Every structure is written in structure tokens, then in C-alpha cells.
Amino acid sequence: MNLLDPILGGPTARSDAASRTPVRRPFAPRPLADAADPASPAGDGRTRPGKLIAVVGARGGVGATTVAVHLAAWLSEARGRTALVDLDLQGGTVALALRLKPGPMPREAVEAPDRVDDLFMERATVAASERLAVLAAEEPIKDAVEVGGPAVQALLDRLQLRHDYAVVDVGRPQGRAARAVLEAASLRVLVGDASRPSLRDLVRLRAAAPSRPGARVMTVLNRLGAPGELAMADLVRTLGEPPSHCLPYRPVPLAVAAGIGEPVFRHCRRFREAMAWLGADAAGR
Numbered sequence: 118m119n120l121l122d123p124i125l126g127g128p129t130a131r132s133d134a135a136s137r138t139p140v141r142r143p144f145a146p147r148p149l150a151d152a153a154d155p156a157s158p159a160g161d162g163r164t165r166p167g168k169l170i171a172v173v174g175a176r177g178g179v180g181a182t183t184v185a186v187h188l189a190a191w192l193s194e195a196r197g198r199t200a201l202v203d204l205d206l207q208g209g210t211v212a213l214a215l216r217l218k219p220g221p222m223p224r225e226a227v228e229a230p231d232r233v234d235d236l237f238m239e240r241a242t243v244a245a246s247e248r249l250a251v252l253a254a255e256e257p258i259k260d261a262v263e264v265g266g267p268a269v270q271a272l273l274d275r276l277q278l279r280h281d282y283a284v285v286d287v288g289r290p291q292g293r294a295a296r297a298v299l300e301a302a303s304l305r306v307l308v309g310d311a312s313r314p315s316l317r318d319l320v321r322l323r324a325a326a327p328s329r330p331g332a333r334v335m336t337v338l339n340r341l342g343a344p345g346e347l348a349m350a351d352l353v354r355t356l357g358e359p360p361s362h363c364l365p366y367r368p369v370p371l372a373v374a375a376g377i378g379e380p381v382f383r384h385c386r387r388f389r390e391a392m393a394w395l396g397a398d399a400a401g402r
Contacts, residue, residue, distance in 0.1 A: 166274070166277035166278055167198075167200075167276070167277040167278075167279075167280045167281045167282050167283055168277075168281070168282050168283070168303055168304065168400075168401075169273060169277060169283050169285070169298075169301055169302045169303055169304075170188070170282060170283065170284045170285065170302060170303070170304045170305075170306060170399055171285050171287050171298045171299050171301075171302035171304070171305050171306065172184055172185035172188065172284060172285065172286055172287060172306045172308060173287040173288070173289070173290050173295070173299065173305065173306070173307055173308065173322065174287075174288065174289060174308050174309070175307060175308065175309035175315050175316075175318040175319040175321075175322050176289075176309070176314060176315055176318045177289065179308055179309050179310045179315050179339055179340075180308060180310070180339040180340060180364075181286065181287075181288065181308040182203075182209070182210050182211060182214060182286050182288075183214070183339065183371070184306065184308045184337055184339060184364070184395075185201065185211065185284055185285070185286035185306075186201065186211055186214045186215065186286075186380065187380050187381070187382060187388075187392055188284055188306070188392070188395065188396060188399060189201035189249060189282070189284040190245075190246075190249060190380040190382075191380070191382060191392050191393070191395075191396035192281075192282045192284065192396055192399070192400060193245075193246060193248040193249035193282075194246075194248070195393075195396060195397075195400075196281060196282065196396070196400050197248065197280075197281030197282065198248045198250075198279070198280045198281050198282075199248060199249050199250070199280055199281065199282040199283070199284060200242065200249075200250045200251075200252065200276040200279070200280040200282070200283045200284070201245070201249060201250070201251045201252070201253075201284050201286070202251075202252045202253075202272075202273070202276065202283065202284070202285045202286065203219075203251075203252065203253035203254070203286050204264070204269070204285055204286060204287050204288055204294055204295065204298065205286070205288050206223055206224055206227070206254040206255075206256045206262050206264065207254075207255070207256045207257070207258055207260070207262055208258075209253055209254070209255075209286065209288070211251060211253045211286055212243070212251060212253040212255070214375060214378070215245045215251060215378050216377075216378025217243050217245060217251055217253070217378075218243070219243065219251075219253040219254045219255045220240075220241065220243065220254065221254065221256075222237070222240060222241035222254075223241060223252055223253065223254040224254055224256055224262060225241075226241060226268070226272050227262075227264045227265065227268040227269060227272065227294075228268070230267065230268040230271040230272065233271060233272060233275055234275075235275075235279070238275055238276065238279060250280065252272075252276070264292065264293070264294040265293055265294065266293040266294055266296065266297030267297070268294075269294045269297050269298060270297050270301060273285070273298070273301065282400070285298050285302070287299065290322060290325070296327070299326065299327055300327045300329060302332065303331065303332055303333065304332070304333045304334075304335060304399055305326055305332065305333070305334050305335070306335050306337055306399065307319060307322055307323055307326070307334060307335065307336050307337065308337045308339055309336070309337075309338060309339065310338065310339050310340045310343065310346065311338060311340070311341065311343070311346030311347050311352055312345070312346060312347070313347065316347065316352065316355045316356065317355075319336065319356065320355065320356060320357070323336065335361040335362065335398065335399070336356065336360045336361045336362075337360065337361060337362045337363070337364065337395065338352070338360040338362070338363045338364070339363075339364045340364065340365075340366040341363040341364060341365055341366060342365055342366040343366040361398070362391065362394060362395045362398065363391065364388065364391050364392070364395070365387050365388060365391060367381065367385055367387065367388055370384060370385040370388065371388075380392075
């Protein structure tokens with residue numbers, strides 16, 4: 118049994134007899150899907166770019182980075198090679214959430230996009246796991262870092278050719294870079310909580326999302342069950358429809374998981390179930 122299970126609410130250990138019982142496992146869903154879909158973006162011989170997913174918060178503090186990190190981690194474990202990009206090169210917290218040390222190369226990529234090639238991408242990304250690559254930076258606050266839309270688009274194009282999924286933590290939807298990511302993404306994940314200011318901005322953000330044929334917009338309500346939130350009936354009336362997905366309020370497991378640099382869904386059953394629904398929907402399977 119994992120030592121963290123009593124704290125994080127994970128599964129209990131199986132009995133000795135059950136652990137000795139042979140289990141007949143089905144075929145993994147990924148190879149079956151790839152065999153049925155010759156245009157699937159898996160493997161080195163991909164015939165189309167990986168799926169671009171933009172995660173944007175309705176306002177600061179609603180947990181957009183938490184959703185982006187957990188979505189990317191789940192996709193990498195359950196679906197395929199995934200890239201996780203932190204668009205905030207100075208104050209982003211994606212690397213902190215996974216206890217990774219960011220490097221200086223993302224800034225070089227956005228300031229000199231003509232230098233970006235496969236070798237550059239290998240050096241710029243940090244491996245969080247075998248199938249999860251993270252692109253994040255921690256530039257000095259005193260510097261003026263200008264992230265342009267074309268540079269970000271060139272960077273994402275390169276990442277999509279190397280990965281099945283590219284998840285971008287957009288942060289707040291201001292600036293040319295954020296706009297470029299939102300316009301290019303085939304899925305936009307809008308994150309908010311059940312507070313009045315967040316719901317107001319979530320409605321405004323959904324109305325302002327750039328239109329693109331075939332693009333999906335998904336609304337994720339984070340921290341469901343937190344003190345002081347609106348009732349679900351009021352929430353649905355404000356949004357005009359139920360949220361696409363809800364993530365439960367689990368402050369203790371999240372804090373402990375952040376301390377060890379692991380996604381909380383590996384240890385907390387309710388969070389794992391919610392992330393499974395969200396990840397499968399984002400993958401489109």
C-alpha cells in the first residue's frame with residue numbers, strides 16, 4: 118500500500134489471495150484506437166499534428182494551472198505523448214507544481230523563432246515523465262519579456278508534430294500570445310469556480326472566445342464544494358447551462374500532492390474519477 122494512501126484517500130491494499138489471482142487484462146485502448154484510425158497522431162509516423170488544448174482561467178486564483186497540469190499528466194498516462202506549456206515566462210507555476218527546474222530556452226524560442234528545430238525542442242523541454250514534456254521558464258521579473266503570437270504559433274506547431282497532445286496553460290486571456298493560442302486551439306478549456314466574480318468572468322470569457330470552425334469550448338468548474346460557493350441551481354442559471362465538468366474541492370490531498378510534485382489524481386479517488394471524465398472528453402474518446 119502506498120504510504121500516502123491514508124492521507125490522500127487512495128485505494129487500500131488487496132488481500133494476499135487476491136494479489137495472487139491471475140488477471141486477464143483487455144487490450145490497451147491506445148493501440149486499438151491507433152489501428153482503427155490510420156490518421157491517429159501517435160507514434161513517429163504521425164500524419165497530422167497533435168491536438169492543441171488551451172486552458173484559460175476566468176480570473177486569477179481559480180485553478181487554471183491546476184487543471185492544465187492534471188489534464189496534461191492524465192493524457193500522458195492514459196492516451197499518449199503530451200507536451201505541457203506554461204505561457205507565463207516570468208510568473209508561471211507549472212514547473213513548480215511538478216517540482217521541475219525550468220530552463221532559459223523558452224525565452225529564446227519566442228524571441229528567435231527561426232532557431233526552433235527538433236534539436237532545440239529536445240533541449241528546451243524538461244521531462245516530467247516518459248511521456249510528459251514540460252516547456253516552462255522563470256525569467257527575471259525586472260526583464261521586459263514580449264511574447265508574440267507568430268513566435269508562439271511556430272513553437273506550438275513544432276510541439277504538435279512531436280506529441281499527441283499539446284496542453285497550454287494560457288493563464289489570463291490577455292495579450293497577443295494568449296489570443297494566438299486560443300484562436301489555434303481545437304479545444305478551449307475555460308476554468309472557473311462557483312464564486313460570483315468567477316462566474317461573471319466565466320460568462321464574459323465564453324462570449325469573448327474567438328470563433329473557429331470545429332473548435333470546442335469546455336467549461337470546468339473547479340473546487341466544487343468549497344465554502345461560500347453558489348448553489349448549483351444559481352450557478353446553472355448564471356452560466357445558462359450546466360458546466361461541462363466539475364473538479365471536487367480537496368485542499369488537503371492537493372497540498373500534499375503539490376509538496377511531493379505529483380498529480381493528486383494518482384492518490385485521491387474522487388479527484389481521479391473527475392479527471393478521468395475530463396481527460397477522456399478532452400481527448401475526444
